[in-house]
Amino acid sequence: MSDYGIKSVKPEVNIKSKYPPDWNLNTKYPLLKIFSITRDTFGATDYTITHDLGYRPLTMVWFEDPYDEDNYFFGTYPADFPILGQRITNTQVILSGVENYNFICYIFYDEM
Amino acid sequence: MQGIKAAKEYATIKGTDKRNIAIDSRINTLKTKDELVLAYDDSTAITFPHGLEYVPGYLSFYKNSFANYWIFSGGGADYINNTNFISPIDTMSFYSKGKVFVLFDPLDVPTKGIKPPKKFGLSVSQDKTDIKNALSTNILFDSNLEHFMIVKEMEVSCTYSDITPGDGGYELNYSFEGTKVAHGLDYTPAFIASFLCQDYEYYILNPYYVEVPTEAGKSIFVCVDSTYVWIKVNIYFGNSFVSPESIYTDGDTITAKVRLLNKELE
16 A cells, blocks of 8 residues: 655655654654643642543653752652652553642553 | 544544544644753763743653663653753763753643744644644644654563562673563664553553562663663662552563654664
């Protein structure tokens, strides 16, 4: 089967390129599609975000540094902070954290 | 209804399952503003002014100083604010190179964005947003911008009891090869990975390294090189940290789901 769909490549690159880093879009492959964005602060217990996707979605979480609110980390905090984590189920994304820490959680339509 | 929608290869455009969709102008996507190559000389912290007047998201990957594989960052190896991306000096003793993708997508204020420079090509804004005035936050796709695509989905697994990382020391641990699967790409890909916690029916996203209960101070993680996707065991990387709980016991299968992206690390 010949190619079909929409394809866009970086400037100066031949549209026929089969090298994925050259592509801006190739509809053979999915873009990371954002399902929801949650910005909030941890309470005293795990923070649960409910979704209705029916599968375990890809997520990304950034945390605000509680000692310097200008700075944001991806994933976990430095070693001298309490452990943080996330669990992903078919219906929930459960963030484990520390009270009063701010976070931003992106959930994607794409399956983990 | 207006806009564009395209299904990924071998998938139907019909139906509601968004996993089948490559692009849908009603759904936003991550967009890359800058790709930074970090080269460490063990003496200077790296500061990159990103030029946005808000805090953008970012993804970062680092190459191990003692071996040739790349890990997903996290763990405070770096951070970002409304002026700079910063990789502190502490990071350098563990890594030889880094690759950072600074996004247009905001962390601090959801509506923040900039009008991307228009050159030529295709630009698609989200539903109900005029493309002529759209900020990066509301642009779904722009051929002048770079986007993240999932070009390969892989699964790597091994048996917990097969993991014998040694009893400490960098050399012993770095020599452990773990399990590996060839990815078949002609570059070292950026990736997103998670571990299936088989007894709990959930995933923990890498870089929450999964602790090895019988090997204090060691953890399981996913990494890539130009040929393979690996599961490896090592001491914690730099400031990285473990998952909130130990989830594997002897005889369990450790399974990692790995999504390889169109972005190259080197």
